[in-house]
Amino acid sequence: MSETISPAAMPGVDQAVVRKHLAHHFDTPQQQFDSGKLGMWLFLTTELLLFSGLFCAYAVYRALHPEIFQFASQYLDPTSGLINTIVLLTSGLTMALAVRFAQTGKRTPLSICLVLTMLCGLTFIAIHADEYFEKYQQKLLWGTNYAPKIVQPAVKAAAGSPGTWSSLNRLAARGYISSHSTIAPASIGPAGVAAAHAAAPTVPLIPQPHNVQIFFGIYFLMTGLHSIHVIIGVILMGWLLVRNIRGDFGPNYYNPVDFVGLYWGIVDMVWMFLFPLLYLIR
Amino acid sequence: MATISLHEADAAVGKRKNYLNQTTTIRSWLFTLDHKRIGLMYLAAGLTLFFIGGMLAEVIRTQLLVPTGLIFHGTGTIQSSYAAYKHYNQVFTLHGIIMVFMVLVPMIPGALGNFALPLMLGAKDVAFPRLNLLSFWLYISGAVLAVISTIMGAVDTGWTFYTPYSIDTSTYVVLMVSGIFLLGFSSIFTGLNFIVTIHKLRPFGMTWFRMPLFLWATYATAVIQVAATPVLGVTLLLLIVERVMGIGIFNPALGGNPVLFQHFFWFYSHPAVYIMILPAMGIISEIVPTFSRKHIFGYEFVAFSSLAIALIGFMVWGHHLFVNGQSAELDAIFSFLTFLVAVPSAVKVWNWLATMYKGAIKLDTPMLYALSFIILFTIGGLTGVVLGALAEDVVLHDTYFVVGHFHYVMFGGTIIAMLGGIHYWWPKMFGKMYNEFWARTACILLFIGVNLTFFPQLMVGAYGMPRRYASYLPKYQPYMVASTIGAYVQLVAFLIMASYLLHSLFRGKKAPVNPWGSGSLEWTTSSPPPTDNFDTIPVIGDHYDPYDYSHLQFDPAIGGYVHTEEHVGPHHVYHR
Ligand code: HEM
Ligand SMILES: [Cu+2]
Numbered sequence: 001m002s003e004t005i006s007p008a009a010m011p012g013v014d015q016a017v018v019r020k021h022l023a024h025h026f027d028t029p030q031q032q033f034d035s036g037k038l039g040m041w042l043f044l045t046t047e048l049l050l051f052s053g054l055f056c057a058y059a060v061y062r063a064l065h066p067e068i069f070q071f072a073s074q075y076l077d078p079t080s081g082l083i084n085t086i087v088l089l090t091s092g093l094t095m096a097l098a099v100r101f102a103q104t105g106k107r108t109p110l111s112i113c114l115v116l117t118m119l120c121g122l123t124f125i126a127i128h129a130d131e132y133f134e135k136y137q138q139k140l141l142w143g144t145n146y147a148p149k150i151v152q153p154a155v156k157a158a159a160g161s162p163g164t165w166s167s168l169n170r171l172a173a174r175g176y177i178s179s180h181s182t183i184a185p186a187s188i189g190p191a192g193v194a195a196a197h198a199a200a201p202t203v204p205l206i207p208q209p210h211n212v213q214i215f216f217g218i219y220f221l222m223t224g225l226h227s228i229h230v231i232i233g234v235i236l237m238g239w240l241l242v243r244n245i246r247g248d249f250g251p252n253y254y255n256p257v258d259f260v261g262l263y264w265g266i267v268d269m270v271w272m273f274l275f276p277l278l279y280l281i282r
Numbered sequence: 283m284a285t286i287s288l289h290e291a292d293a294a295v296g297k298r299k300n301y302l303n304q305t306t307t308i309r310s311w312l313f314t315l316d317h318k319r320i321g322l323m324y325l326a327a328g329l330t331l332f333f334i335g336g337m338l339a340e341v342i343r344t345q346l347l348v349p350t351g352l353i354f355h356g357t358g359t360i361q362s363s364y365a366a367y368k369h370y371n372q373v374f375t376l377h378g379i380i381m382v383f384m385v386l387v388p389m390i391p392g393a394l395g396n397f398a399l400p401l402m403l404g405a406k407d408v409a410f411p412r413l414n415l416l417s418f419w420l421y422i423s424g425a426v427l428a429v430i431s432t433i434m435g436a437v438d439t440g441w442t443f444y445t446p447y448s449i450d451t452s453t454y455v456v457l458m459v460s461g462i463f464l465l466g467f468s469s470i471f472t473g474l475n476f477i478v479t480i481h482k483l484r485p486f487g488m489t490w491f492r493m494p495l496f497l498w499a500t501y502a503t504a505v506i507q508v509a510a511t512p513v514l515g516v517t518l519l520l521l522i523v524e525r526v527m528g529i530g531i532f533n534p535a536l537g538g539n540p541v542l543f544q545h546f547f548w549f550y551s552h553p554a555v556y557i558m559i560l561p562a563m564g565i566i567s568e569i570v571p572t573f574s575r576k577h578i579f580g581y582e583f584v585a586f587s588s589l590a591i592a593l594i595g596f597m598v599w600g601h602h603l604f605v606n607g608q609s610a611e612l613d614a615i616f617s618f619l620t621f622l623v624a625v626p627s628a629v630k631v632w633n634w635l636a637t638m639y640k641g642a643i644k645l646d647t648p649m650l651y652a653l654s655f656i657i658l659f660t661i662g663g664l665t666g667v668v669l670g671a672l673a674e675d676v677v678l679h680d681t682y683f684v685v686g687h688f689h690y691v692m693f694g695g696t697i698i699a700m701l702g703g704i705h706y707w708w709p710k711m712f713g714k715m716y717n718e719f720w721a722r723t724a725c726i727l728l729f730i731g732v733n734l735t736f737f738p739q740l741m742v743g744a745y746g747m748p749r750r751y752a753s754y755l756p757k758y759q760p761y762m763v764a765s766t767i768g769a770y771v772q773l774v775a776f777l778i779m780a781s782y783l784l785h786s787l788f789r790g791k792k793a794p795v796n797p798w799g800s801g802s803l804e805w806t807t808s809s810p811p812p813t814d815n816f817d818t819i820p821v822i823g824d825h826y827d828p829y830d831y832s833h834l835q836f837d838p839a840i841g842g843y844v845h846t847e848e849h850v851g852p853h854h855v856y857h858r
Contacts, residue, residue, distance in 0.1 A: 039478045143529055
């Protein structure tokens, strides 16, 4: 009567493996795999939607206050962001390989790929932690904690591209930005630093807009939430590694590797949006 | 391929194990993976919370018996009034939070959906039983966090948590919001589970258009649960970091934007009202044809209107912000879209009416609830359209008219349908019948109580009485007193209900396999069902139709419906 092939009737399938991993309410391993995969995709959709709230907040504030983003993003280091991007892309490759090795039942290469992916994840976290620490030291933080005292881009801007600030000047003309800081006393804010350099008349003043702390709030929220996801991913890979060493996976059963692979793909993807949106504004 | 006669099946049930008595330890309940047991645990937990929320409502109504407030009032000085009224704020906040996040949103999917969905589909379980158990325990954890926060310092922000007040108040917002965050994940996992179950676990022959409409409704609900709840999650997360770290996104004092919080909140919470109402509509779509002995009118329209509501429901949240600093253009667009969302709801109401037209209507308890639903939901929906009209909302926003509107839809709609569903599936859940006389009495009393409570609120709101106040002008007193009497009438109805349901559990008459003569699959297995749901896997024949009642006949000997012999065959469900 039944239209689907029962697992017992499938040719070339290790019966013990099939029985061990097939839950009682599924008819076939295929049905179980498909269900798991659909479930995982739905879960990842909710993950994206979770981030979408933050992207939405980003879009709203950036549209309403472009000057804050222009001004603040100069404190993010595109180089370390780029390194992190490369690290994550590499981990995406090793993870994809891991899934492939799981499907083909190559146990040792699977373990190696999992370890490499974990290492990439940890490197990413380390670089990020360093960035956070630097921001902390410079008091480039959110809310009332924002009180930077740094020697910064005025010099760079003057040396590198004098035109960089022209768009800021346009914004100033439109009344978006104030020339005095509301947060820190002018003498210690970036504007104050610039003023100190004003002895050289070619250096343009960098006026600090109001509410720069909003940018750092968004920056820490987005990258923080993303980093938490990276850490969870690394933990999941550790779990996969243990199971692989135990010999759980083979061509007949590799569902968890596949699903964690999907998860890691989404984590990668979110970063590919975060990097340009936060680091490459100017 | 032998078809067991339902008489025999029925006779055998008494001796056989079923899902209720298969195992008996407490552990076997608390950590069960059986969707039916998880459903019953949701039911028990949800009804407990419903009771707590209901008692808080009685406190609110009692407070409002006299203009200065009967329970919380000062001793003459302004300061003492402030201190006393703060308690009133805590009471209505708690009432709202419990009812919305712990009863209306999770209960129909969690309790009735879990119990009935795999049975109606013909599956052995939901796709992810362990995730299902996790959902349940997340639900309990969320409720526990809410209780802890209440003991430490009950929140006084209203269930909407509008910033900046929710950032400033000294009450335990973080704990409460964390609890709701967990409840949100519970809801997401339930929805995810149902979507995958309906996609992947339909047995052979169960095509999309042979599914009972409750499944379509649950599916549409699940889509909203999965797509909207994460936004609630991130909103609550932002509120938590706002309070813990002072991140400033929603705090105007730090350059943030409080209206953004309202947008985020309603982007979830408007679709959430459809999480509440869609499964309720699904229940009504089962009850109405069954008790009219007539095929559902316009199956496809009912099915697709669920999806239409789910989709349009995502585009109307702005109607909560008409007077909160939204641009006039957006106001107009949201007003138009709000009118639009009423259309598929009305389609359903017309279809139910057309189903009943010239049907052989039996006024059993579930049908009485369905009729109550149709009347009350229509009033609720129409007052919603009144509010959706921009010019009217400017006057009516934040008055008791809004309170009346959403209680007509949430209580008159969701709760009434849930009670109808409980009465409809009760014989299947517990294998026992309840006392029909008292059940009908309670239903009619409840109908009177609901109208007496909420209609005066619509009127007094239209006369200008604002919501969320602990005291009011003396001229509003007659309406407030009528409303409070209504609330007491409801309380009596619920006490009657609790008595006869408890009585039924212990002393009830044994339920037959199919007491109502419904055509969907859950009524082909024993009452209560075995742990694996069906003794033999149901096979759906080519002409299977859950709304075809021609082959079902009442058998007075067993007090239920049986297949007439000549119709048993490949057209209908049979068992292999
Ligand atoms: C026919 C469809 C509906 C329409 C057109 C509609 C329209 C509206 C409008 C315009 C408001 C805003 C009123 C204001 O605050 O000024 C509102 C509030 C509300 N509606 Fe509806 N509604 C509909 C159905 C529902 C349903 C089915 C539910 C729940 C089951 C519901 C629950 C609520 C709640 C809870 C509020 C107020 C929330 C608050 O401010 O605390 N509505 N509705
Ligand atoms: Cu709404």
